[in-house]
Amino acid sequence: xxxxxxxxxxxxxxxxxxxxxxxxxxxxxxxxxxxxxxxxxxxxxxxxxxxxxxxxxxxxxxxxxxxxxxxxxxxxxxxxxxxxxxxxxxxxxxxxxxxxxxxxxxxxxxxxxxxxxxxxxxxxxxxxxxxxxxxxxxxxxxxxxxxxxxxxxxxxxxxxxxxxxxxxxx
Amino acid sequence: xxxxxxxxxxxxxxxxxxxxxxxxxxxxxxxxxxxxxxxxxxxxxxxxxxxxxxxxxxxxxxxxxxxxxxxxxxxxxxxxxxxxxxxxxxxxxxxxxxxxxxxxxxxxxxxxxxx
Amino acid sequence: xxxxxxxxxxxxxxxxxxxxxxxxxxxxxxxxxxxxxxxxxxxxxxxxxxxxxxxxxxxxxxxxxxxxxxxxxxxxxxxxxxxxxxxxxxxxxxxxxxxxxxxxxxxxxxxxxxxxxxxxxxxxxxxxxxxxxxxxxxxxxxxxxxxxxxxxxxxxxxxxxxxxxxxxxxxxxxxxxxxxxxxxxxxxxxxxxxxxxxxxxxxxxxxxxxxxxxxxxxxxxxxxxxxxxxxxxxxxxxxxxxxxxxxxxxxxxxxxxxxxxxxx
Numbered sequence: 001x002x003x004x005x006x007x008x009x010x011x012x013x014x015x016x017x018x019x020x021x022x023x024x025x026x027x028x029x030x031x032x033x034x035x036x037x038x039x040x041x042x043x044x045x046x047x048x049x050x051x052x053x054x055x056x057x058x059x060x061x062x063x064x065x066x067x068x069x070x071x072x073x074x075x076x077x078x079x080x081x082x083x084x085x086x087x088x089x090x091x092x093x094x095x096x097x098x099x100x101x102x103x104x105x106x107x108x109x110x111x112x113x114x115x116x117x118x119x120x121x122x123x124x125x126x127x128x129x130x131x132x133x134x135x136x137x138x139x140x141x142x143x144x145x146x147x148x149x150x151x152x153x154x155x156x157x158x159x160x161x162x163x164x165x166x167x168x169x170x
Numbered sequence: 171x172x173x174x175x176x177x178x179x180x181x182x183x184x185x186x187x188x189x190x191x192x193x194x195x196x197x198x199x200x201x202x203x204x205x206x207x208x209x210x211x212x213x214x215x216x217x218x219x220x221x222x223x224x225x226x227x228x229x230x231x232x233x234x235x236x237x238x239x240x241x242x243x244x245x246x247x248x249x250x251x252x253x254x255x256x257x258x259x260x261x262x263x264x265x266x267x268x269x270x271x272x273x274x275x276x277x278x279x280x281x282x283x284x285x
Numbered sequence: 286x287x288x289x290x291x292x293x294x295x296x297x298x299x300x301x302x303x304x305x306x307x308x309x310x311x312x313x314x315x316x317x318x319x320x321x322x323x324x325x326x327x328x329x330x331x332x333x334x335x336x337x338x339x340x341x342x343x344x345x346x347x348x349x350x351x352x353x354x355x356x357x358x359x360x361x362x363x364x365x366x367x368x369x370x371x372x373x374x375x376x377x378x379x380x381x382x383x384x385x386x387x388x389x390x391x392x393x394x395x396x397x398x399x400x401x402x403x404x405x406x407x408x409x410x411x412x413x414x415x416x417x418x419x420x421x422x423x424x425x426x427x428x429x430x431x432x433x434x435x436x437x438x439x440x441x442x443x444x445x446x447x448x449x450x451x452x453x454x455x456x457x458x459x460x461x462x463x464x465x466x467x468x469x470x471x472x473x474x475x476x477x478x479x480x481x482x483x484x485x486x487x488x489x490x491x492x493x494x495x496x497x498x499x500x501x502x503x504x505x506x507x508x509x510x511x512x513x514x515x516x517x518x519x520x521x522x523x524x525x526x527x528x529x530x531x532x533x534x535x536x537x538x539x540x541x542x543x544x545x546x547x548x549x
Contacts, residue, residue: 079327080495080549083238107236111202115236123228123248125187130244134200134236162479173344195344197498239498240341 048109055106055113055142056154065144065152072143072155081135081161088143090127090153094120100127102146109139135161174269176257182249182275190229192243192257194219194267200235212262216241219259223273224251249275312536313470314484319540322548325474325483330495334547342424342493342545345417345500349425352418357409364422367406375429380542383531385442392446392527396423396502414521420491420500424545427491431544435488437534450532453525459516465529485510486537487530489546496549503530 056065073087092100103118118129127145135141138161144154173195179188194216201213213235221229228247257269323331333340353364353371368374382395393401396414399422403409412419439447454465468477469485476482490503497505504526508518519526 075329077327079329082495082498083329083333085329085332105236110236112234112236114234116231116233118245119230123226124246125248126246128246130242132238132242134238173347175338175343175347177338191338193339193341193344240344242339
């Protein structure tokens with residue numbers, strides 16, 4: 001049977017059955033809208049949300065990260081997820097013996113978890129970096145720093161990324 | 171290649187730890203978005219950016235699609251002799267960019283000079 | 286008695302011919318209440334615009350200054366060859382567009398004017414619409430008018446264009462069946478989901494839009510407005526787009542031009 005013929009046949013259904021189908025369709029649509037609505041109202045939702053261990057473990061590999069000695073500056077309410085200014089400062093004398101070697105910026109929700117890694121050393125003089133991130137929705141952002149002695153410290157901050165009211169497509 | 175600009179403090183003395191601000195023109199395409207014709211815009215981000223000074227590397231960053239387009243980076247480095255900052259970067263397409271910026275250092279005048 | 290009546294009719298007719306059009310031009314949004322989009326923007330956007338070094342549009346401004354000096358014409362002329370330093374010769378220019386071209390009678394926006402100059406006067410290679418090079422030049426030219434009040438001429442040949450622009454502004458359209466006026470005249474300052482509705486002022490163009498991760502023209506922004514109400518966007522180069530821009534510039538008369546502006 002051709003698709004056209006099947007469609008015609010379907011449309012010629014007994015009125016009661018067609019009515020039932022319509023009600024079902026409306027019901028499914030309503031359900032879909034209901035499920036999507038709170039998410040749209042609260043902020044962008046996309047991708048899975050990783051837990052803190054899931055974000056840190058690939059880098060820590062069994063070691064412990066202390067939630068001290070690192071300051072992560074991130075806006076609480078983000079104008080637009082396309083550009084989020086961030087600053088990370090780590091307490092360190094930045095000497096040959098004691099300095100920060102790496103600063104990682106990790107995303108809880110982005111398709112790519114590691115947003116950037118900075119390599120520093122005693123030549124840096126100061127363990128502080130700034131950048132502009134892309135955040136694919138409201139999420140936790142984590143900064144992780146590695147010291148020259150192999151120890152780690154971290155800090156996390158919550159960012160609320162609001163959905164743009166207008167769809168662009170220009 | 172693309173434009174870039176770098177900002178250093180107006181006056182720097184040897185031994186100072188100074189802040190460098192770097193703005194690089196690059197779309198940092200994530201690879202997840204479509205263009206106006208509905209075609210997927212291929213991922214193209216800066217993979218590696220380094221800054222050399224005085225014959226050694228003073229800054230290195232490996233960004234990803236999680237860094238905004240036309241990225242801005244701020245970092246610190248210790249100034250010693252007059253010279254040049256050489257910033258280099260390479261993206262997914264293998265295209266490289268370079269920016270040179272002079273480092274002018276005010277050597278403080280004093281009795282020790284030439285003594 | 287008859288004379289008095291005739292005189293009264295004459296006065297009324299004069300009033301209707303001259304005053305009535307002026308009445309048609311009364312502003313829904315009084316000039317004292319005009320606010321730039323910056324006033325509705327969040328702290329981060331404002332900080333970006335104020336950042337003289339780190340404003341991403343600075344990259345386009347630098348490109349524009351470069352292109353201005355480059356020999357492109359058939360005879361090797363650059364924009365500079367004829368116009369000298371843009372920051373002097375182009376002062377005020379960006380506040381006056383769109384305007385009617387005296388030679389062709391067409392309504393041109395600033396980008397159109399640069400395109401026309403490139404092809405007719407400079408006789409150089411074609412610049413593509415909405416290309417980075419064209420936008421960079423437009424930014425460079427607009428920079429000369431930074432801080433100057435918008436002031437378009439809507440008299441004479443511009444008048445019918447202004448009227449068309451006004452018609453579009455008040456006309457409902459799209460699947461959402463909204464007019465520009467409904468959001469931007471009547472509801473500015475209130476929120477659409479989480480966005481604060483601005484007055485829709487054109488005093489920051491070409492603009493670095495975070496959404497675009499790049500610089501774009503007012504024409505592009507109007508297209509995205511149309512898409513926002515689920516209407517068919519105006520085609521690139523459409524006369525209606527320029528007419529609407531003309532109306533918007535008149536509506537925002539007096540607002541200082543912000544170059545380079547950042548919006549989300």
